[in-house]
Amino acid sequence: MSFDTIAVVGLGYIGLPTAAVFASRKKWVVGVDINPDTVNLINRGEVHIVEPDLDMLVHAAVTEGYLRATCEPEAADAFLIAVPTPFKDGNEPDLAFIEAASRAIAPRLKPGNLVVLESTSPVGATEQMAAWLAEERPDLTFPQSAGEESDVRIAHCPERVLPGHVLRELVHNDRVIGGMTPRCSRAAVDLYQTFVEGECVVTTARTAEMCKLTENSFRDLNIAFANELSIICDKQGIDVWELIRLANRHPRVNILQPGPGVGGHCIAVDPWFIVSQTPDEARLIRTAREVNDGKPRWVVEKVKSLVEELVAKECKARKKIRIAFLGLAFKANIDDLRESPALAITLSTAEEFPGQVVAVEPHIDQQPKPLLEANIPLVSLHEAMQADIVVLLVDHKDWLNLPLDVGNCQRLLDTRGVITSVSAND
Numbered sequence: 001m002s003f004d005t006i007a008v009v010g011l012g013y014i015g016l017p018t019a020a021v022f023a024s025r026k027k028w029v030v031g032v033d034i035n036p037d038t039v040n041l042i043n044r045g046e047v048h049i050v051e052p053d054l055d056m057l058v059h060a061a062v063t064e065g066y067l068r069a070t071c072e073p074e075a076a077d078a079f080l081i082a083v084p085t086p087f088k089d090g091n092e093p094d095l096a097f098i099e100a101a102s103r104a105i106a107p108r109l110k111p112g113n114l115v116v117l118e119s120t121s122p123v124g125a126t127e128q129m130a131a132w133l134a135e136e137r138p139d140l141t142f143p144q145s146a147g148e149e150s151d152v153r154i155a156h157c158p159e160r161v162l163p164g165h166v167l168r169e170l171v172h173n174d175r176v177i178g179g180m181t182p183r184c185s186r187a188a189v190d191l192y193q194t195f196v197e198g199e200c201v202v203t204t205a206r207t208a209e210m211c212k213l214t215e216n217s218f219r220d221l222n223i224a225f226a227n228e229l230s231i232i233c234d235k236q237g238i239d240v241w242e243l244i245r246l247a248n249r250h251p252r253v254n255i256l257q258p259g260p261g262v263g264g265h266c267i268a269v270d271p272w273f274i275v276s277q278t279p280d281e282a283r284l285i286r287t288a289r290e291v292n293d294g295k296p297r298w299v300v301e302k303v304k305s306l307v308e309e310l311v312a313k314e315c316k317a318r319k320k321i322r323i324a325f326l327g328l329a330f331k332a333n334i335d336d337l338r339e340s341p342a343l344a345i346t347l348s349t350a351e352e353f354p355g356q357v358v359a360v361e362p363h364i365d366q367q368p369k370p371l372l373e374a375n376i377p378l379v380s381l382h383e384a385m386q387a388d389i390v391v392l393l394v395d396h397k398d399w400l401n402l403p404l405d406v407g408n409c410q411r412l413l414d415t416r417g418v419i420t421s422v423s424a425n426d
């Protein structure tokens with residue numbers, strides 16, 4: 001099947017790079033977003049998210065006329081839905097954005113169209129999306145009732161790119177393609193083969209949904225193991241970073257890295273989709289989430305005990321102790337503060353020690369609102385290193401070669417093993 005015009009609904013971290021890559025392959029792409037500011041910005045050839053090389057790609061696609069953005073869906077050969085799928089009130093996946101997007105594109109559907117759900121979704125969401133489309137378009141047939149003969153093909157193709165490497169992974173990753181019928185899958189494979197150089201592996205929509213959730217739960221579980229080890233080692237007086245390096249020399253052991261907690265709006269969220277659908281069975285997955293969610297509180301308690309140490313051993317006045325946090329993003333070398341354990345730790349500490357906390361985040365220009373409200377200034381790395389306690393929260397490459405003797409800091413808490421590994425490599 002050939003798809004000359006493609007509508008990408010939702011122009012965020014996933015939709016915009018996807019739209020730009022299709023456009024770079026000379027497909028006519030219309031990006032749809034409910035946010036008029038996003039639409040206007042993209043139509044000027046600019047981008048609202050930080051991702052290496054995305055600005056150049058979008059600028060070229062818009063200038064050459066292959067990509068434009070709009071708030072209103074238009075007719076196309078294929079529709080890709082990449083809207084948010086949050087976890088509502090801490091107890092169920094929120095499909096409201098998928099429902100709104102489906103109902104918005106429904107009037108534009110024609111026989112022969114393909115609709116692909118790319119958003120990370122709980123099992124059954126693709127069938128639900130097809131049901132919403134069918135409700136809006138009783139004049140068309142859909143796979144749930146017409147099977148292989150349906151007018152519209154429906155598939156789920158979860159996105160698995162890693163922020164920071166999106167453009168490379170979009171092209172080179174394998175894709176799991178779950179059509180509602182084999183014909184739906186074939187249509188989706190044809191579409192993705194426009195730019196995907198990895199393999200397009202076909203399965204059912206439900207398996208594709210579960211596959212995406214499984215991948216992120218697997219990673220969450222393995223990070224939880226590392227985080228639990230770090231707490232055990234702290235109690236036992238063992239350097240967890242050295243321990244992991246040694247254990248990983250076993251040919252069948254590959255432990256991930258401990259940190260201040262798991263952030264981002266995917267790994268910290270998606271495992272809950274599984275837990276909410278199968279709460280009695282998903283015991284390990286739930287526990288991993290709880291271990292990782294508990295890590296920021298543990299770090300705050302460590303900072304508090306460092307403060308008490310300075311008060312007791314160095315006779316410092318508690319209110320005069322300054323604490324600096326290195327990094328606010330949810331992981332290294334990005335600007336994304338969403339669900340960031342580093343941000344949560346910084347804010348919680350400032351609640352305990354108001355006016356005594358500063359932060360460094362080289363990837364953002366402006367003080368974000370929560371920091372402004374909590375009276376936490378953004379400072380330079382040099383200034384931060386003059387604080388009494390320095391807490392390294394994000395392993396940005398900006399401080400990979402941080403000299404240990406910089407500044408006047410008396411206590412350094414390295415939640416990422418950056419300093420340890422630098423000195424171990426020396």
Ligand SMILES: NC(=O)C1=CN([C@@H]2O[C@H](COP(=O)(O)OP(=O)(O)OC[C@H]3O[C@@H](n4cnc5c(N)ncnc54)[C@H](O)[C@@H]3O)[C@@H](O)[C@H]2O)C=CC1
Pocket residue numbers: 009010011012013014015032033034035038082083084085097100101104118119120121159160161162163265266
């Ligand atoms: N950001 C990431 O690294 C990854 C995200 N995902 C998944 O991809 C999906 C999208 O995530 P992001 O791109 O990060 O979200 P995002 O929040 O960056 O972007 C979503 C965009 O959708 C727009 N939108 C919301 N409702 C809409 C509607 N009814 N019609 C048109 N536009 C609408 C928003 O205005 C926003 O621009 C989620 O399910 C997420 O879990 C999957 C893999 C990686």
Ligand SMILES: CC(=O)N[C@@H]1[C@@H](OP(=O)(O)OP(=O)(O)OC[C@H]2O[C@@H](n3ccc(=O)[nH]c3=O)[C@H](O)[C@@H]2O)O[C@H](C(=O)O)[C@@H](O)[C@@H]1O
Pocket residue numbers: 120159160161162163215216219223256257258259260261262263264265266267330331332
């Ligand atoms: C299985 C997998 O690797 N999923 C990826 C993940 O992207 P994301 O950027 O959220 O993952 P990440 O790099 O593991 O970071 C998540 C969080 O985990 C922390 N983290 C990560 C690895 C580690 O050893 N220790 C650790 O503490 C990070 O600092 C961060 O706070 O989730 C993405 C998504 O689904 O949005 C997905 O597309 C990506 O491929």
